[in-house]
Amino acid sequence: MLLRRGLLVTRGPLLSLASNWTPQRPRAARTSVSSSMADPSPAASKKVKMAICQLLVTADKEENIKCARKAIEDAAKQGSSIVVLPEMWNCPYSNDSFPTYAEEVPSPGPDSPVAPATSTSPSVSMMADVSRQCGVTLVGGSIPECSNGKLYNTCCVFGSRGSLLGKHRKTHLFDIDIPGKIRFMESDTLTAGDKLTVVDTDVGRLGIGICYDIRFPEMALLYAKAGVQIIVYPGAFNTTTGPAHWEVVQRARAVDCQLFVVTCSPARQEGAGYQAWGHSTAVGPFGEVLATCGHEQATVFVELDLAQVERRRENMPFMRQRRADLYSLTGEAAKP
Numbered sequence: 001m002l003l004r005r006g007l008l009v010t011r012g013p014l015l016s017l018a019s020n021w022t023p024q025r026p027r028a029a030r031t032s033v034s035s036s037m038a039d040p041s042p043a044a045s046k047k048v049k050m051a052i053c054q055l056l057v058t059a060d061k062e063e064n065i066k067c068a069r070k071a072i073e074d075a076a077k078q079g080s081s082i083v084v085l086p087e088m089w090n091c092p093y094s095n096d097s098f099p100t101y102a103e104e105v106p107s108p109g110p111d112s113p114v115a116p117a118t119s120t121s122p123s124v125s126m127m128a129d130v131s132r133q134c135g136v137t138l139v140g141g142s143i144p145e146c147s148n149g150k151l152y153n154t155c156c157v158f159g160s161r162g163s164l165l166g167k168h169r170k171t172h173l174f175d176i177d178i179p180g181k182i183r184f185m186e187s188d189t190l191t192a193g194d195k196l197t198v199v200d201t202d203v204g205r206l207g208i209g210i211c212y213d214i215r216f217p218e219m220a221l222l223y224a225k226a227g228v229q230i231i232v233y234p235g236a237f238n239t240t241t242g243p244a245h246w247e248v249v250q251r252a253r254a255v256d257c258q259l260f261v262v263t264c265s266p267a268r269q270e271g272a273g274y275q276a277w278g279h280s281t282a283v284g285p286f287g288e289v290l291a292t293c294g295h296e297q298a299t300v301f302v303e304l305d306l307a308q309v310e311r312r313r314e315n316m317p318f319m320r321q322r323r324a325d326l327y328s329l330t331g332e333a334a335k336p
């Protein structure tokens with residue numbers, strides 16, 4: 001069997017680890033499902049239908065909220081039980097925009113009261129309302145959050161009854177300078193979060209990271225240690241780092257940690273100051289790209305079989321094989 005891009009793998013029956021399900025396959029979404037190993041046992045599967053909404057983000061906040069709501073409703077109509085939004089989906093990705101578009105985000109909890117739609121947090125209210133109305137788990141990409149005079153890049157996770165189950169503040173700020181290509185300093189306006197975020201949802205245990213967080217394998221390994229099945233990274237790589245690293249880092253995190261990795265980018269907006277790479281993707285625990293798309297607006301539908309996480313860990317028990325006598329990983333990704 002030959003996998004994409006010429007990787008030669010062992011012989012064995014072709015097996016879909018997680019099949020793409022596309023009642024109406026979105027334009028530009030691509031599926032590449034592959035497996036290099038025969039599934040050793042037909043153990044119970046636990047399938048999760050996910051929609052990854054690569055939204056076109058404009059300077060019009062109200063319009064962005066409307067579009068996000070519609071994408072979530074459409075995904076739910078097509079049977080998704082979990083929907084993912086992009087990083088900074090309610091505003092242009094720029095330090096000028098973050099303070100202007102920022103909202104307050106309440107503390108998570110099963111009874112978290114979420115401000116009514118008329119409040120100063122319209123993006124948060126919409127996400128709470130639509131997740132409850134559609135009965136979906138929602139990983140709400142990220143929005144700028146204002147709290148005690150500081151700004152954060154914050155992802156809200158809502159349960160299928162509309163409560164705010166968790167919030168993750170981007171822990172590694174995107175401060176890079178590649179001369180002649182791209183310079184971006186999130187730290188000019190944003191403050192880094194100081195916690196890792198594991199959330200138990202109806203669809204499984206999620207770990208959350210935002211964009212640049214994906215470059216730090218220690219964080220992903222701590223999530224794996226905490227029993228996370230899917231790490232979701234809303235993210236907006238760019239046209240310099242995207243082609244070089246976007247897919248590689250997703251597959252690396254998935255292989256290292258033997259779990260699903262899902263990314264959700266904004267679509268590329270011609271003429272925008274920040275050119276997002278797009279290519280929202282789902283990767284399986286054997287490092288296989290399950291579904292992806294180009295840089296245009298699209299929803300990627302994918303079915304994840306969470307039983308594959310355990311299977312891959314049985315096949316190759318990295319966790320047990322670590323050499324704690326030679327190295328160790330400290331830190332905490334507390335189980336919820």
Ligand SMILES: NC(=O)CC(=O)C(=O)O
Nearest residue numbers: 174211212236237238241
């Ligand atoms: N925008 C980010 O946070 C990260 C990014 O573009 C990169 O790591 O490259």
